[in-house]
Amino acid sequence: MRFLRRRRPHALIGPYVLDALETAERDRFERHLDRCRDCETEARSLTATATALGIAVAADPPPRLKRAVLAAVDALSSAQAENAAIAALMTASDARTTSVATSAGGTATVVSSLREAAIVFTSSGMRALPATEVYELWFIGHGGARPAGLVPPPGDGSTSPVLAAGLEPGDKVGVTVEPAGGTTAPTTTPVVVMTLA
Amino acid sequence: MAEPSGVPGNPADSDTPLDALLKQVADGDHAAFEAVYDQMAGPVYGLIRKVLRDSAQSEEVAQEVLLEVWRSASRFDPARGSAAAWVLTIAHRRAVDRVRSSAAAAERESRFAAERGAPAADEVAESVAALLDAEQVRRCLDGLTKLQRESITLAYYRGYTYPQVAALLQVALGTVKARMRDGLTRLRDCLGVTW
Numbered sequence: 147m148r149f150l151r152r153r154r155p156h157a158l159i160g161p162y163v164l165d166a167l168e169t170a171e172r173d174r175f176e177r178h179l180d181r182c183r184d185c186e187t188e189a190r191s192l193t194a195t196a197t198a199l200g201i202a203v204a205a206d207p208p209p210r211l212k213r214a215v216l217a218a219v220d221a222l223s224s225a226q227a228e229n230a231a232i233a234a235l236m237t238a239s240d241a242r243t244t245s246v247a248t249s250a251g252g253t254a255t256v257v258s259s260l261r262e263a264a265i266v267f268t269s270s271g272m273r274a275l276p277a278t279e280v281y282e283l284w285f286i287g288h289g290g291a292r293p294a295g296l297v298p299p300p301g302d303g304s305t306s307p308v309l310a311a312g313l314e315p316g317d318k319v320g321v322t323v324e325p326a327g328g329t330t331a332p333t334t335t336p337v338v339v340m341t342l343a
Numbered sequence: 344m345a346e347p348s349g350v351p352g353n354p355a356d357s358d359t360p361l362d363a364l365l366k367q368v369a370d371g372d373h374a375a376f377e378a379v380y381d382q383m384a385g386p387v388y389g390l391i392r393k394v395l396r397d398s399a400q401s402e403e404v405a406q407e408v409l410l411e412v413w414r415s416a417s418r419f420d421p422a423r424g425s426a427a428a429w430v431l432t433i434a435h436r437r438a439v440d441r442v443r444s445s446a447a448a449a450e451r452e453s454r455f456a457a458e459r460g461a462p463a464a465d466e467v468a469e470s471v472a473a474l475l476d477a478e479q480v481r482r483c484l485d486g487l488t489k490l491q492r493e494s495i496t497l498a499y500y501r502g503y504t505y506p507q508v509a510a511l512l513q514v515a516l517g518t519v520k521a522r523m524r525d526g527l528t529r530l531r532d533c534l535g536v537t538w
Contacts (some may be wrong), residue, residue, distance in 0.1 A: 166503065
């Protein structure tokens with residue numbers, strides 16, 4: 147029996163390389179590979195052989211596949227970059243949280259970091275706007291209001307975190323209702339102006 | 344270890360560029376990813392379509408595979424094999440998972456009877472770039488015994504597990520395992536795979 151137990155894993159190297167094992171068996175064989183240098187060398191050369199079988203049946207995909215893949219990668223990486231930047235700001239050593247009620251209902255919350263020179267804005271309970279309008283963020287300093295980006299439309303009453311870079315010392319953060327697409331200077335009275343903690 | 348060079352079926356001039364490209368992709372380099380796409384989309388799509396035999400599903404799975412290449416490029420380890428082998432292993436496993444889980448899987452055995460004995464005309468690569476490789480692979484496949492060849496192609500090109508292959512060919516499990524292994528070894532030597 148011991149002989150069989152020792153021999154059996156190695157005999158599966160052909161099926162393993164061809165992906166002809168069920169998942170559980172494949173996992174077991176991979177644990178065996180980790181302990182067996184000879185098998186690993188053999189597995190590598192036979193995998194390279196299977197790769198040649200794969201390349202031999204190469205076929206040109208339709209051009210739309212490339213467009214779809216590259217677009218998905220773009221979306222994925224900008225979401226990743228945004229998430230990474232948001233995470234960096236939330237964990238900055240000087241990160242401060244400020245929450246203020248708004249005249250549009252609900253609460254606006256800003257996490258700010260002067261070190262990161264940025265804020266993350268979220269809100270809950272602010273009234274939904276028609277498609278022709280948008281909530282716009284502003285950094286408000288001595289020189290007036292500087293556009294800081296648009297707030298994504300609320301889903302389930304709250305808005306997903308949005309990162310705004312360009313925070314300067316002494317800035318307040320304001321929110322106004324603007325025509326869809328936003329403006330370069332506020333055209334309405336802010337629904338909230340936040341003095342940062 | 345010997346430099347993996349002169350390997351048949353490699354889509355690039357040598358392995359080094361694709362390896363290097365994957366490193367750049369791991370750093371989030373979009374241009375490098377597009378270059379990886381240009382080198383590997385043909386093999387990835389062709390292999391998946393070979394297994395799934397359905398263009399629409401193959402496009403879907405190819406997209407998943409190529410996005411996984413983007414996401415997990417940092418996990419590619421050159422010490423464990425070539426970049427092309429890494430990408431095609433992901434593609435083959437996804438294709439096999441899909442074909443085994445699809446509702447059509449149950450019908451495959453009955454279809455197999457009709458397919459068996461048909462000429463290997465559909466094994467021919469359609470991409471011009473792959474023609475040379477396809478020719479050499481076909482020549483080397485022809486050099487195997489019938490049982491070796493059928494064991495390998497039923498598993499690799501159709502996604503059957505080795506017990507299914509054994510049942511289809513009506514031979515013992517141990518025989519199929521052995522023919523897959525010695526068939527691949529002979530194929531490797533015929534192709535001159537050096538790594």
